[in-house]
Amino acid sequence: MGETVAKAEKVVKTTRREALRKGLFWGCWGIFIGFAGMLGISIVRYAYPRIVWEPSSTFKIGKPDDYAVGSVTVMGDRRVFLIRTEGGFYALSAICTHLGCQPIWEQDNQVFMCPCHGGKFYKDGINFAGPPPRPLPRFLMTFAPDGRMMVDKAKEVGLDFILKV
Ligand code: FES
Incomplete structure (x- = not known):
């Protein structure tokens, strides 16, 4: 009985620890992908100058x-x-x-x-x-x-x- 409870606690601790690790892992990836995306957009916008076409004077x-x-x-x-x-x-x-x-x-x-x-x-x-x-x-x-x-x-x-x- 005591052995079963100890195993169950270990499974719960492992699951919680694993969930935290996965959350941290995917959170970091999310932040990295967000920054990479913003950097990519900035580079593309820099490469194409913004031109305002106005009618000739x-x-x-x-x-x-x-x-x-x-x-x-x-x-x-x-x-x-x-x-x-x-x-x-x-x-x-x-x-x-x-x-x-x-x-x-x-x-x-x-x-x-x-x-x-x-x-x-x-x-x-x-x-x-x-x-x-x-x-x-x-x-x-x-x-x-x-x-x-x-x-x-x-x-x-x-x-x-x-x-x-
Ligand atoms: S804009 Fe003020 S009088 Fe014309």
């Missing part, structure tokens, strides 16, 4: 005859306002110089109105009310060989710039 628009004299064309996807005057064209940034909202062209009042904080700009881009600290930037415009106009958002020009037609 230069883009073609229509020919001069496509725009009526006095018109303001909102190029929302490019965030540019194209203005045609008697003498030619100029392109204004459609990003408010206060905190970057997109102003709205108010045809009736002939002004750009920023909906965020009430900033206002004249048709030539000069700020005259509200918090915007400076005029809307004006971008370089040129003619492409095919007669269409081009806007280069990477090159700002003076407030007197006009693409003459």
Whole structure:
């Protein structure tokens, strides 16, 4: 009887010890595999640089005859306002110089109105009310060989710039 109990205790102790050993073994392997996986992911991410593809800063628009004299064309996807005057064209940034909202062209009042904080700009881009600290930037415009106009958002020009037609 006593011998049987001693054997049973030994079996229980062995089983517990073995279970602990196996748990420790698999736990260590789990941690090792986790670190190896993270290292592998880091290496793969390092090998492939993260590139953000942005549209070109230069883009073609229509020919001069496509725009009526006095018109303001909102190029929302490019965030540019194209203005045609008697003498030619100029392109204004459609990003408010206060905190970057997109102003709205108010045809009736002939002004750009920023909906965020009430900033206002004249048709030539000069700020005259509200918090915007400076005029809307004006971008370089040129003619492409095919007669269409081009806007280069990477090159700002003076407030007197006009693409003459
Ligand atoms: S973002 Fe235009 S007025 Fe503030």
